[in-house]
Amino acid sequence: xxDSAVLVTGMIVFVARICDVAIGTVRxxxxxxxxxxxxxxxxxxxxxxxxxxxxxxxxxxxxxxxLVVFYxxxxxxxxxxxxxxxxxxxxxxxxxxxxxxxxxQILAATLRAKGxxxxxxxxxxxxxxxxxxxIACRRRDLKWLITDVSETDPNAFYVIEQARDVSKVxxxxxxxxxxxxxxxxxx
Numbered sequence: 001x002x003d004s005a006v007l008v009t010g011m012i013v014f015v016a017r018i019c020d021v022a023i024g025t026v027r028x029x030x031x032x033x034x035x036x037x038x039x040x041x042x043x044x045x046x047x048x049x050x051x052x053x054x055x056x057x058x059x060x061x062x063x064x065x066x067l068v069v070f071y072x073x074x075x076x077x078x079x080x081x082x083x084x085x086x087x088x089x090x091x092x093x094x095x096x097x098x099x100x101x102x103x104x105q106i107l108a109a110t111l112r113a114k115g116x117x118x119x120x121x122x123x124x125x126x127x128x129x130x131x132x133x134x135i136a137c138r139r140r141d142l143k144w145l146i147t148d149v150s151e152t153d154p155n156a157f158y159v160i161e162q163a164r165d166v167s168k169v170x171x172x173x174x175x176x177x178x179x180x181x182x183x184x185x186x187x
Contacts, residue, residue, distance in 0.1 A: 104131020
């Protein structure tokens with residue numbers, strides 16, 4: 001039914017499109033974050049793959065129209081893979097704003113005990129006094145920060161904002177996630 005050479009070519013096109021579109025997605029995100037050197041090298045690799053794949057498909061599309069399907073599926077899958085890869089890499093900095101009605105000082109003390117700098121502002125909410133915690137941190141630290149916020153004050157409200165440029169971000173002394181970043185696993 002299908003020629004094995006077409007299927008092999010189709011799979012190569014599919015995988016190559018996943019790679020170049022995933023690279024392009026990550027490149028777009030790092031470009032927005034102002035990481036020019038990384039964006040430069042990602043753009044170079046992305047366009048080399050794209051030119052090779054696009055030319056291979058365009059040269060064979062009349063004889064093997066099935067390659068267009070592999071090309072399109074690779075593009076769609078590459079978009080998803082690029083987002084997944086970028087989330088795993090967690091480049092960049094964020095601002096986490098936490099508004100707590102009852103546990104703002106306790107939450108600030110908990111995060112500071114783990115080495116995370118926190119600035120607390122006192123304000124007035126709809127139902128009375130609140131504390132707003134302002135936390136500038138790396139995106140990769142967000143997971144454990146949100147966990148600590150939710151455990152300490154389940155009723156806390158938080159907002160996450162992208163921080164493009166900051167003068168300084170102090171890294172936490174202790175990262176609760178473990179893994180390769182855990183200080184006590186160093187040799």
